[in-house]
Amino acid sequence: xxxxxxxxxxxxxxxxxxxxxxxxxxxxxxxxxxxxxxxxxxxxxxxxxxxxxxxxxxxxxxxxxxxxxxxxxxxxxxxxxxxxxxxxxxxxxxxxxxxxxxxxxxxxxxxxxxxxxxxxxxxxxxxxxxxxxxxxxxxxxxxxxxxxxxxxxxxxxxxxxxxxxxxxxxxxxxxxxxxxxxxxxxxxxxxxx
Numbered sequence: 305x306x307x308x309x310x311x312x313x314x315x316x317x318x319x320x321x322x323x324x325x326x327x328x329x330x331x332x333x334x335x336x337x338x339x340x341x342x343x344x345x346x347x348x349x350x351x352x353x354x355x356x357x358x359x360x361x362x363x364x365x366x367x368x369x370x371x372x373x374x375x376x377x378x379x380x381x382x383x384x385x386x387x388x389x390x391x392x393x394x395x396x397x398x399x400x401x402x403x404x405x406x407x408x409x410x411x412x413x414x415x416x417x418x419x420x421x422x423x424x425x426x427x428x429x430x431x432x433x434x435x436x437x438x439x440x441x442x443x444x445x446x447x448x449x450x451x452x453x454x455x456x457x458x459x460x461x462x463x464x465x466x467x468x469x470x471x472x473x474x475x476x477x478x479x480x481x482x483x484x485x486x487x488x489x490x491x492x493x494x495x496x497x
Contacts, residue, residue, distance in 0.1 A: 308336070309380070309383050310335055310336075310380065310381075311333060312331045312343065312384065312388050313333065314329070315330040315332055316330050317329060323349075325346060325348055326348060326349065327347050328345065328346050328347065329345040329353070330342065330343070331343040331344075331388060332360070333384055335375065336377055336380065339373070339375060340361075341360060341381060341384075342357060342358055342359075342360050342363065343357045344357065348466070349469065350463050351401045351460060351463065352402045352404060352470050353389075353402070354403075354404045354405065354474060355385060355403055355405040357369075357385050358371070370408050370409060370417075372410050382428075382429070383436070386432065386433070386436050386437065389403055389437075390437065393441070400463070401460075402442070402454070402455055402457040402460055402463045403454070403455040404452060404454045405429060405453055406474075406478070407423040407425035407426025407451040407452075408451070409423045410423070410424065410425070420451060421449050422451060423451040425451070426446075426448075426451035426452075426453065430446075430453060430490075433453070433455070437455070439491075441457065441458055442455040442456060442457060443455075444490045445488060445490060446490050447488070452474070
């Protein structure tokens, strides 16, 4: 299942520095189907990276994170994103970076929109993380109502002090409103059963 990781190229940093969101790390890679993908790591206080990715041809779409490409390479694309996450974690000068992601709801070609609660992508990402990353270096929390999954670095004991601020920023700026901000601990072993 996890055999192909495409080579990634760092493109640039977009500096934000608004007190919570520090900067965005932008990478790109070309998949086997010659489609280019963009990976963005939004860096927040507390050394938390929000992971986002999309096909470059959808860059201008307001639904770029929701579109299914139907390319047949989803596992390899997601594996590439997870591989870059792990390389970033290993190369992080403090070794304490944590990650968060949202399993965006899909919007079909007919315009039908999946609920934002407990999305298919959210569940698929959890299974891939259980298989590919495991829980040796990270603790996991989730909010099923918003399909947010957080990987807390075990070496970063202060990350939880910043997480409420980061999540409030994410909920406010990524159109996830009226959802309880509580994260629940999760055991990845339960995802494999």
